[in-house]
Amino acid sequence: MSGETAKELRAGDYVYITGTIYTARDAAHKRMQEALEQGGPLPFPVQGNIIYYMGPSPAREGRPIGSAGPTTASRMDKYTPALLDMGLLGMIGKGRRAEAVKEAIVRNGAVYFAAVGGAGALLSRSVTDAEVIAYDDLGTEAVRRLEVKDFPVIVVIDSEGNDLYETAIEEYRSE
Amino acid sequence: MRTIDVADVTRNIREMCIEANHFLAQDMEEALRDAAQTEAAPLGKQILCQLRDNLKIAGEDMIPICQDTGMAVIFMEIGQDVHFAGGFLETAVNEGVRQGYTEGYLRKSVVGDPLLRENTKDNTPAVIHYEMTEGDRVRITVAPKGFGSENMSRVFMLKPADGMEGVKNAILTAVKDAGPNACPPMVVGVGIGGTFEKCALLAKKALTRPAGERSSIPHVRKLEEEMLERINRTGIGPGGLGGTTTALAVNINTYPTHIAGLPVAVNICCHVNRHAVRIL
Structure with a gap:
């Protein structure tokens, strides 16, 4: 994804991602943070890339x-x-982000996407290849390089700081 | 006295872990299908249809419905005329979980120590709740619980003066705070009464009730219906992206309590509200 593309996306856009993305969740983020503190390298180049917060269930043969x-x-x-x-x-x-994250998204012209929570079987069909590239000992929490094709996501927080969780919920609120 | 070999317990729990994670009970499947018909938001409708497709793919291709195949919560309702033979029951239950999760391609999401956080690599131990019942049967409920929604659950130690309004506010507060994080549409399990730990257990057990089944206590049933309607007016919607389907069911269990207290627990579950039941 180019920086220009990221800046053009708007909260509410339905997007299909094709290409390489990287997985990391709690334990991997902790290790990456420790690596940064010690001046060590990260397991993949973060610049210009997308992280998917995901820990898969084991793959069946084939x-x-x-x-x-x-x-x-x-x-x-x-x-x-x-x-x-x-x-x-x-x-x-999936789910809300802290103000500090929103500010960093705006500051850097980035984007936060949501995939549909609890649709793991459906989403797995858009993953064409997966390889553990770091922290293998973390099991499901290891860092993986994924090749995805038409992976369906929705823009939730865009580079202008719009937050779909706030606007869309307000639209359907009738309390 | 009826004797049950604990090997039967292991075998059943192994199968139930795999079954619960690939096939949603019919009540939940129907609730999702009905919601897709009535949802007002176009994006919400699309998400509900994706969730329906997801269930179909999970069952046909044997891919877990959700990658978070949960911590195994197991209710063992044991008739007092049952005698277990062949080993220690708790070991047999955990062995069933171990076999189910390792042989069934389920994710291992349990760390052995909450502070040191090393994965046990076989999803054990389970969280087991034992209950004595009449008779010589054993009713086993396997309810794998994902933590996206578990993390958004709450216990409120209300005062008697807070009354019915206090209970309603507690439920709404928990649901709104959970919002998009808990993978809505949710099932909301509520426990009212008892003590600090009893209300939490009531709420957990309420989640195992079939989605279409209401409380048999008239004022509790009324509260369930009112809360479901009010939760669906919050606008949170499917995926938390706006809509009229925020919860599929509100299940409330109650228990007597102390003159000085009104404990309320709200255990939130996502739409993947898994429970498999067998009677031995």
């Missing part, structure tokens, strides 16, 4: 991956602004 839906993004909020400032361009998860 399949690239098992069930592969998003996990709650807010648990990664603590680590996210630093990664965005290093050039991370996109994140795929």
Whole structure:
């Protein structure tokens, strides 16, 4: 994804992602943070890339991956602004983000996508290849390189700071 | 006295872990299908249709419905005339979980120590709740619980003066705070009464009730219906992206409590509200 594309996307856009993305969730983020603190390298170049907050179920024989839906993004909020400032361009998860993350998204012209939570079997069909590239000992929480084709996501927070969770919920609220 | 070999318990729990994670009970499947018909938001409708497709793919291709195949919560309702033979029951239950999760391609999501956080690599131990019942049967419920929604669950120690309004506010507060994080449409399990731990257990057990089944206590049933309607007016909607389907059911269990208290627990579950039941 190019920086221009990220900036053009708007909250509410339905997007199909094709290409390479990387998985990392709680334990992997903790390790990446520790690597940064010690001046060590990260397991993949974050600049211009997309992180998918996801830990899959094991793949059956002949399949690239098992069930592969998003996990709650807010648990990664603590680590996210630093990664965005290093050039991370996109994140795929589910659920609300902290103000500090929103500010870092705007500051860096990035984007936060949601995939449908609890649709892991359906989403696994858009994953064509998966390879563990770091932290193998973390099991499901290892960092994986995924090749995806037409992976369906929705833009939730765009580079202008619009948040679909706030606007769409307000639209249907009738209390 | 009826004797049950614990090997039968292991075999059944192994199968139930795999079954619950690939096939949603019919009540939940129907509730999702009905919601797709009535949802007002176009995006919400699309998400509900995706969830329906997801269930179909999960069953046909044997891919877990959700990658978070949960921590195994197991209710063992044991008739007092049952005698278990062949080993320790708890070991047999955990062995069933171990076999189900390792042989059934389910995710191992349990860490052995909550602070040191090393994965046990076989999803054990389970969280097991034992209950004594009359008779010589054993009713086993396997309810794998995902933590996206578990993390959004709450216990409120209300005062008697907070009354019915306090209970309603507690339920709405928990649901709104959960919002998009809990993978709506949710099932909301509520426990009212008892003590601190009893209300949490009531709420957990309420989640195992079939989605279309209402409380047999008239004022509790009324509260369930009112809360479902009010929750669906919050606008949270499918995926938390706006809509009129925020919850599929509100199941409330109650228990006597102390003159000084009104404990309320709200255990939130996503639409993948898994429960498999067998009677031995």
